[in-house]
Amino acid sequence: MQPVIRLEGVCKRYGGRPALDGIGLTVGPGExxxxxxxxxxxxxxxLKTLNGLIRPDAGHVAVLGEDVARAARPHxxxxxxxxVFQEIGLFPHRTVAENIAVVPALLDWPTERIVARTAxxxxxxxxxxxxxxxxxAALSGGQRQRVGVARALAGEPPLVLMDEPFGALDPIIREPLGADYRALHERLGVTTLMVTHDIAEAVLLADRVVVLKEGRILADGAPAELLSQAADPxxxxxxxxxxxxxxxxxxRFGA
Ligand SMILES: Nc1ncnc2c1ncn2[C@@H]1O[C@H](COP(=O)(O)OP(=O)(O)OP(=O)(O)O)[C@@H](O)[C@H]1O
Ligand SMILES: [Mg+2]
Incomplete structure (x- = not known):
């Protein structure tokens, strides 16, 4: 089956310092x-090389079967x-419904379809x-992040990229949001690549964990596999x- 994401030898430097240093990564459908x-x-x-917001200095990036650098119509x-952005990234002067409808509107969906999809x-x-x-502004932080997830899913994308989607939230709301998203991932049959600082979250939610250090992939595998086999201390x-x-x-709790 064709991979959803494929990076080969991807490098990106800022002022001589590598931010990505020879990344090779393949992600299949539904992972x-x-x-x-x-x-x-x-x-x-x-993450930003995958949607073309950042152009690598070297290497190839293909997403959904298209070479990102050569896509005829990148938009x-x-x-x-x-x-789902690291910073919350909702449009502050647009309502929740208008925020969710951004991509469907760009896709020229009829109004009734947008209204139904939003609900x-x-x-x-x-x-x-x-x-x-x-x-x-009239929502809690957790509610805003849920809107961010709804907006990302609005146009029925086959691939979802999430950059610390729950990073700003306290653990009490963070946990159910993560679990809810995992259930959505299954239900919608999407492919998800999620950045997180939180190892417990990564291990609990993901099928596969990729560890980055200084722009290189240090380890890549199922959580249990990495724990038992990772060569790197x-x-x-x-x-x-x-x-x-x-x-x-x-x-401490004597459980
Ligand atoms: N526009 C830029 N100009 C210069 N350096 C940059 C730029 N964007 C990122 N960098 C540098 O590239 C490296 C990787 O940054 P990146 O934002 O990918 O890190 P990150 O893993 O997402 O970190 P965090 O967990 O803090 O969000 C860092 O050293 C950063 O300072
Ligand atoms: Mg970051």
Whole structure:
């Protein structure tokens, strides 16, 4: 089957310093991949090469069967990729419904289809339909992130890229949002690449974890596989951290 994402030898430098240093990565249809790594390791840069916001200095990037650098109509390709930004990124002066309808409107969907899709998406992401006429400022942080997810899914994209989608949220709302998104991923049959700082989140949600360090892929595999087989001690330490914390919590509560 044709991969959804394929990067080969991708390099990107800023002022002589590599942000991406020879990335090779293939993601197949329906996979849920978590991209983890420290601050500045190149996670956002990698995501942005996939939708053409950043052009690599070397290498090839193909998404949904198209070479991103040579796409005849890059904006058309971009509309087939849902993107949840690291910063919240909703339009502050547009209502929730208008924010969700951005891509469907660009795709020239008829109004009735947009209205129906908006209602369906609000339900999918677990928001009451009444919020549709509110401005983003009148929502909680968690609700805003749910709108961000709804907006990314609005145009029925086969690929969803998420850059720390739940990063700004406290753990209490973060956990159900992550689990809800995972269920949506299954239900809609999309391919998801999600950047996160949170190893526990990556291990719990993703089928596959890719670890980046200084613009290179340090490890790539199923969570259990990485924990038992990763040759790199940094990768082991990273994946063991949430387990150690869980054991300490268990000990403290006598569970
Ligand atoms: N526009 C830019 N100009 C110069 N340097 C940049 C630019 N964008 C990113 N960088 C540098 O490239 C490296 C990778 O940045 P990137 O944003 O991809 O990191 P990240 O892994 O997403 O980090 P974080 O977890 O903090 O979001 C960093 O060293 C960053 O300073
Ligand atoms: Mg980033």
């Amino acid at each position: 849920f991949v978590a991209l983890v790594g420290g601050s500045g390791s190149g996670k956002t840069t990698l 058309v390709l971009r509309r087939r990729i849902g993107y 369906e998406l609000l339900q999918l992401v677990g928001l009451p339909v009444e919020v549709k006429d509110r401005l983003p 940094d990768v082991r330490a990273l994946l063991e951290a949430p387990l150690r914390q869980a054991r300490r919590l268990e000990a």
